[in-house]
Amino acid sequence: MHSVSGLNQCYGIAGQVNFIRDAHGFDLVEVTNAQATARLALQGAQLLHWAPVGQQSAIWVSDQAIYAPGKPVRGGAPVCWPWFGPHESRTDFPAHGFARNQLWEIVSVVALPDGSTQLSLRLPGQEGTAELWPHDTALDMELTIGKHLKVDLVTRNLGDQPVTVGQALHTYFHIGDIRQVSILGLEGCPYVDKVRHGERHVQAGEIRFEQETDRIYLDSTRDVVIHDPVLGRRIHIAKKGSASTVVWNPWLEKATAMKDLGADGYTHMVCVENANAADDVRILPAGSSHRMEVCYTVAMETP
Numbered sequence: 336m337h338s339v340s341g342l343n344q345c346y347g348i349a350g351q352v353n354f355i356r357d358a359h360g361f362d363l364v365e366v367t368n369a370q371a372t373a374r375l376a377l378q379g380a381q382l383l384h385w386a387p388v389g390q391q392s393a394i395w396v397s398d399q400a401i402y403a404p405g406k407p408v409r410g411g412a413p414v415c416w417p418w419f420g421p422h423e424s425r426t427d428f429p430a431h432g433f434a435r436n437q438l439w440e441i442v443s444v445v446a447l448p449d450g451s452t453q454l455s456l457r458l459p460g461q462e463g464t465a466e467l468w469p470h471d472t473a474l475d476m477e478l479t480i481g482k483h484l485k486v487d488l489v490t491r492n493l494g495d496q497p498v499t500v501g502q503a504l505h506t507y508f509h510i511g512d513i514r515q516v517s518i519l520g521l522e523g524c525p526y527v528d529k530v531r532h533g534e535r536h537v538q539a540g541e542i543r544f545e546q547e548t549d550r551i552y553l554d555s556t557r558d559v560v561i562h563d564p565v566l567g568r569r570i571h572i573a574k575k576g577s578a579s580t581v582v583w584n585p586w587l588e589k590a591t592a593m594k595d596l597g598a599d600g601y602t603h604m605v606c607v608e609n610a611n612a613a614d615d616v617r618i619l620p621a622g623s624s625h626r627m628e629v630c631y632t633v634a635m636e637t638p
């Protein structure tokens with residue numbers, strides 16, 4: 336594993352890309368360019384901050400987050416892979432897979448001619464995870480950080496048997512007030528309601544929040560928009576390679592039980608997760624790959 340100074344020597348770009356070890360002992364890459372700032376933890380390749388220039392972060396991290404080796408931080412954009420939610424047959428396996436708990440490696444860092452910055456990371460050989468995932472696969476993440484945030488997750492099946500992969504980019508968006516936001520773009524989509532024992536319903540109109548919400552939307556390939564009248568912005572979420580979108584807010588009772596979400600944390604976050612979940616898990620034939628792409632854009636509303 337590289338030290339922070341080694342990472343800076345290999346991949347640092349003066350004034351643009353800097354590796355640091357923070358007060359919790361987490362190795363982070365910090366990006367500052369003419370279009371945006373961002374911060375990503377090498378543990379889990381977990382994005383913790385992205386703000387287009389002149390704006391607050393679009394990404395929420397709990398002020399009660401626990402920073403511990405092998406534990407995902409509450410907030411940011413954890414990577415759920417190679418399954419989403421509980422494992423289908425093993426209750427003792429970690430929820431949302433193991434990619435979010437492991438240290439990732441930097442593959443390359445590039446300053447792009449348009450002023451944005453591209454980071455490529457790889458989840459290294461899954462030692463210690465053979466029992467959890469006895470398959471020969473590779474997972475890469477490519478991020479382009481600028482006025483848009485683009486994140487691609489690429490899974491390759493290196494083995495000689497088909498493999499079924501579930502995943503999500505479990506992004507916690509920073510919002511002004513959960514009671515006032517609405518989510519557009521999922522109208523007419525069927526969804527699995529995890530709060531109601533997996534019942535299936537169809538979304539009528541925009542989504543608004545009045546209670547715990549935990550849903551996997553299916554047939555969801557269109558762009559989704561988070562309209563936040565309190566922060567006066569719309570976050571646009573575009574996707575490819577994903578036909579499911581998870582929408583989650585734990586509301587007060589569950590958030591209180593979670594300890595790392597903070598007393599009123601749930602009011603300032605909403606998870607909108609581009610996914611391959613439920614009916615949308617992907618079967619990768621031997622030798623094939625699958626790319627799931629998301630692109631976030633923040634549009635400020637004129638007062």
Ligand code: BG6
Pocket residue numbers: 420430431505529549550581583606608
């Ligand atoms: C969401 C799930 O994606 O993640 C929820 O739909 C889950 O059911 C939530 O509670 C948080 O998961 P975790 O493992 O990070 O606490």
